[in-house]
Amino acid sequence: MGADxxxxxxxxxxxxELIIRASKDLEHMFETTFGLPDIKDSGLHDKISAARVNDQPLPPDLVRRLRKIVTIRNKLVHDHDFNAIPDRATFIKEYDDAMAELRRLANVREPAVSACCMM
Structure with a gap:
């Protein structure tokens, strides 16, 4: 047994859990890497709009993918009858691709994977 x-x-x-963790990761990325601190009443849609790379907005395709992720998150959290991500595999791919592009744009390395060793 071991951690994934x-x-x-x-x-x-x-x-x-997937949707909340993804949202938290996006919030953290925008707040720390793109300099968008957690401001009251500022959600992910606002942070997506405010994010800049070299004084330019994020690429339109990336913005579309991020907004789709946030919209699914909002529906899952707030809509009583929406209880699953409709296409989980596509959601995961879109999220992973969006995070990779955000890291690339911000010139941030992929997080290191730590190995656990029991002695």
């Missing part, structure tokens, strides 16, 4: 060292969102089995 994958950096992909696919490691989360439950859709609710």
């Amino acid at each position: 060292n994958s950096t992909s969102a696919a490691r989360y089995v439950n859709d609710f």
Whole structure:
């Protein structure tokens, strides 16, 4: 037995955990890497709009993918009758690709995978 060292969102089995973890990762990325601190009443859609790379907005394709992720998150969290990510595999791919592009744009390395060793 051991921890899953994958950096992909696919490691989360439950859709609710997946969506919350993905949202937290995006919030953290925008707040720390893109200099958008957690401001009251500022959600992910606002941070996506405010994010800049070299004084330019994020690429339109990336913005579309991020907004789709956030919209699914909002529906899952707030809509009583929406209880699963409709296409989980596509969601995970879109999220992983979006995070990779955000890291690339911000010139940030992929998080290191730590190995656990029991002695």
